Amino acid sequence: MASSVTEPRPSDSSPAAGAAAGSGGPTPGEKRRKGLSEKNRPLWLLIPGGLLMTVVILVPLAMGIWMSLIDLDQYTLRRWVSAEFIGILNYIEAATSSDLLRSIWLSVSFAVISTVVTIPLGVAAAVVTQNAYRGRALVRSIFLIPYVLPSFVVASVWRTMLQPDGIVNVALTNIGMDGGLWLNGPNSYWTLVWVEIWAAWPFIYLLALSGLQAVDHEVHEASALDGALWWNKLRYVIFPYLKGPVSLAFLLATLNHINNFTLPYVLFGAPAPSDVNVLPILVYVTSFQSFRFGLSAAMAVVSLVLIAIPLFIYLRAVRLDVHEGGKK
Amino acid sequence: MGMSKPRRLGAVAAAAISVLVLAACGGSGGTTSGATGGKVDGTGKTLNVLMNVSAQYPQEQQAWFKEMGTKFKAETGADIQWETFATANDEMTRIQTSVVSGQGPDVYGLGTTFTPTAYSTGAFVKLGENEWNQLGGKDKFVPAALGISGPDESNHIGIPFVSRPFVMAYNTELLAAAGIDKPATTWDEFTAQAKKLTTGDQYGIAVAYKDNFDPWKYIWGMSIQAGNPLIDGDKVRLDDPITKKAYETYFGWVTKDKVVDPASVGWANPQALAAFAAGKAAYFPMTSPLSIPALDASAVKGKYKYALMPTVPPGETSNPSAGKPASSILSGDNLVVADYSKQKDLAFAFIKMITEKDVQLNYFKVFGQLPANQAAAKELASNEVIAPALDSGAKSVATPFSGAWGDVQLSLTNVVVQSIPDLSAGAVSDASLAQRLKDEQTKSQTALDRAKK
CATH class of the missing domain: 3.40.190.10 (Periplasmic binding protein-like II)
Structure with a gap:
């Protein structure tokens, strides 16, 4: 996934030519550049990929939208083709008499907090392991442990540790603090944030590290010759290189947090405490415990739209799809 | 890490699409x-x-x-x-x-x-x-x-x-030591015995408040014993005083009577079983003969027996005329x-x-x-x-045969889930319990109304 950010361009100010290359096709790039003209591009080569995308993404998407407009539940499941078309009633019900709005707020705030905290952690870790020193390989490997552990395992371990009589509360009692309840009540929200941060920061670290690796040796030399001290060098020379990869990391990590089902489900179970009734849990319960497939599809569509708006604005703003000179 | 935008929507629709494909190629x-x-x-x-x-x-x-x-x-x-x-x-x-x-x-x-x-x-x-x-x-x-x-x-x-079928396990040694000659048959007697059996780090009852399934079975049981089947024709009766009383009894063990380990507000069934198996609790309700292998490999081997859970609702000495002496779902x-x-x-x-x-x-x-x-x-x-x-x-009684039962079960459990912080703090206020029951009543009634169509 990092392949699209191989050329971070801190000083790029060129217009976002070909920003609409959503389907992954070659972008026109700058008009005067040499190579294949627009006419002769072998667009037919996109057919297999296009077909795959249609089957894997577009058809289910259309199905999901259709489901959100019909009254599909356990009673109508068997004759779902003839399930009653109820227009936007599912959407109205989702907005007015379900926990959807609150779940969206919980999901978005949880995702943003988690990402905002993990970015400095990940960047700092990348900087620390950038220069060679004895034991660096070991440190790098240890940093990756939370990332390679399956979500299920991470959640199970934390759930065990955060029990009312678990190891965390025992330790807190030993130092004279009252731990309280971590897996239910208002603290549960922060538990979710904490465990997500614990599990997700190495992703930022990986992308930041890839950004650091792209800094040419000459840049380091030049800034040393100019007498830049470490902070100034970091601030004005190195960080601009990280803008691209870290922006991408910000985007992907936030979406990943919003979509994380396993972590809250294993940590808190279903039905979830109201403080952690995040979107994936709400959709799951509506679908598989209340069997309201139409209603849950409407919730999923709403969340998709809500995510898509900032995502679109963001993609336009950071121009992740612009490559220097169009080269890959 | 495929995080394309329509991912979750795709997940919801994934079942449907596979269905379409299957439907297309199968008669x-x-x-x-x-x-x-x-x-x-x-x-x-x-x-x-x-x-x-x-x-x-x-x-x-x-x-x-x-x-x-x-x-x-x-x-x-x-x-x-x-x-x-x-x-x-x-x-x-x-x-x-x-x-x-x-x-x-x-x-x-x-x-x-x-x-x-x-x-x-x-x-x-x-x-x-x-x-x-x-x-x-x-x-x-x-x-x-x-x-x-x-x-x-x-x-x-x-x-x-x-x-x-569900039964309760009891520790024969602990009951004998407390001078109790036979396990309780009413919930009031059960609570009274549990008080007697609670000393030091030993508790009267092992209960799994955080379990995803146990809690609703207690509430359903105590309710039907007192005459509230929860789904009564085309009415859901979660906001009924009978059911409120059931919750009060079930919560009271931790808040008022203090006959369960305070940590049990975070327990699932296996943890309650473990507490009983370690000899730390005298009663372990809501278990079945499936726990025999675990108990026979534990400290209580040979010191436990099963008995019916109480069949007389809280506050009563016999079942009211509308009540059923249900021993289990x-x-x-x-x-x-x-x-x-x-x-x-x-x-x-x-x-x-x-x-x-x-x-x-x-x-x-x-x-x-x-x-x-x-x-x-x-x-x-x-x-x-x-x-x-x-x-x-x-002596078990079937839960209501309704397509809405899944929602009612979810509602019964949800009241417990949302009350856990209060349980941990030592008291579930009357107002918040009533409010939670009212909310869940509305949700369950909506589900039942759909079932009636």
């Missing part, structure tokens, strides 16, 4: 294979059976599958293709795909409380006289086990396979035959085979699940450890 139909008076000839055919995977005894289950496959081949000439599901979610997904596409397993194993939901899809064979005869007659089964086979006598879809597995199956006779022959006395006794021996076959259950009645469980099976 459906309800023709039965040639029914004969006696034996079913299944030569060259394969019966597809979907059952719950046994996490506790995986190897034994494979061996049992093999044994039954051989026996079935000898009886009918047909093969069996076994499939298993791990969670209720897996099962539901499987049913959805099969129901919509009209193909899939011929026989499904279902948890009893899931049977109403399955019934509401209308995708399973209703059992008439002919079908019961193929199975060896209705009398073959423990009568109470038929309580959740359908909404009424003439609309049964579920054939009882095994029974897992009707718990276990039912078997259903898919309506789309083209080999229904074969399916019934298979179910007949695995509900015969010898097979059921053997199944109990291997897996610890009680027989639904009446003759087999009678034979086990002399087993002292098992007898209370069999008794509880006979």
Whole structure:
């Protein structure tokens, strides 16, 4: 996934030519550049990929939208083709008499907090392991442990540790603090944030590290010759290189947090405490415990739209799809 | 890390799309294979059976599958293709795909409380006289086990396979030491005994407040004992004073009576079992004979017995006239035959085979699940450890047979989940309990209204 950010361009100010290359096709790039003209591009080569995308993404998407407009539940499941078309009633019900709005707020705030905290952690870790020193390989490997552990395992371990009589509360009692309840009540929200941060920061670290690796040796030399001290060098020379990869990391990590089902489900179970009734849990319960497939599809569509708006604005703003000179 | 935008929507729709594909390439139909008076000839055919995977005894289950496959081949000439599901979610997904596409397993194993939901899809064979005869007659089964086979006598879809009635385990030594000669039969007596049994780090009761399933069974039990079946015709009765009283009793053990470990607000059932197995609790309600292997390998081996849970509701000395002395929910597995199956006779022959006395006794021996076959259950009645469980099976009452039951169950559990912070803090206020019940009443009533259409 990092392949699209191989050329971070801190000083790029060129217009976002070909920003609409959503389907992954070659972008026109700058008009005067040499190579294949627009006419002769072998667009037919996109057919297999296009077909795959249609089957894997577009058809289910259309199905999901259709489901959100019909009254599909356990009673109508068997004759779902003839399930009653109820227009936007599912959407109205989702907005007015379900926990959807609150779940969206919980999901978005949880995702943003988690990402905002993990970015400095990940960047700092990348900087620390950038220069060679004895034991660096070991440190790098240890940093990756939370990332390679399956979500299920991470959640199970934390759930065990955060029990009312678990190891965390025992330790807190030993130092004279009252731990309280971590897996239910208002603290549960922060538990979710904490465990997500614990599990997700190495992703930022990986992308930041890839950004650091792209800094040419000459840049380091030049800034040393100019007498830049470490902070100034970091601030004005190195960080601009990280803008691209870290922006991408910000985007992907936030979406990943919003979509994380396993972590809250294993940590808190279903039905979830109201403080952690995040979107994936709400959709799951509506679908598989209340069997309201139409209603849950409407919730999923709403969340998709809500995510898509900032995502679109963001993609336009950071121009992740612009490559220097169009080269890959 | 595929994080494309429409991912979650795709997930919701994924089942539907696979269904479409399946529907496109599969025909459906309800023709039965040639029914004969006696034996079913299944030569060259394969019966597809979907059952719950046994996490506790995986190897034994494979061996049992093999044994039954051989026996079935000898009886009918047909093969069996076994499939298993791990969670209720897996099962539901499987049913959805099969129901919509009209193909899939011929026989499904279902948890009893899931049977109403399955019934509401209308995708399973209703059992008439002919079908019961193929199975060896209705009398073959423990009568109470038929309580959740359908909404009424003439609309049964579920054939009882095994029974897992709930009982409570008690520590004989601890009760004797406290001068209690027999386990409690009313909830008030139960609480009073539990107070006596609580000393130091030893508690009267081990309760799993954080379990995803246990809590609703207590509330349902205490409610029906006092005359509130929770779904009463076209009304949900969660905001009924009877049910509020049930919650107060259940919460009171931790907030008022202090007869449970305060940490139990975070426990699931296995943790409560562990506390009882370590000798830290005198009573362990809401368990079944499936806990025998764990208890026999623990510090309480030889020092525990099972008994019926109290059957008289809180605040009473006998059941009110509308109340039922329910000792347990009707718990276990039912078997259903898919309506789309083209080999229904074969399916019934298979179910007949695995509900015969010898097979059921053997199944109990291997897996610890009680027989639904009446003759087999009678034979086990002399087993002292098992007898209370069999008794509880006979006195169990079915949860309401409604497609909305899943939602009511969810609501009952949710009240406990949302009350846990209060429980931990030491008190659930009257106002917040009433509010939670009111909220859940609305949700459940909406679900029931849909079921009525």
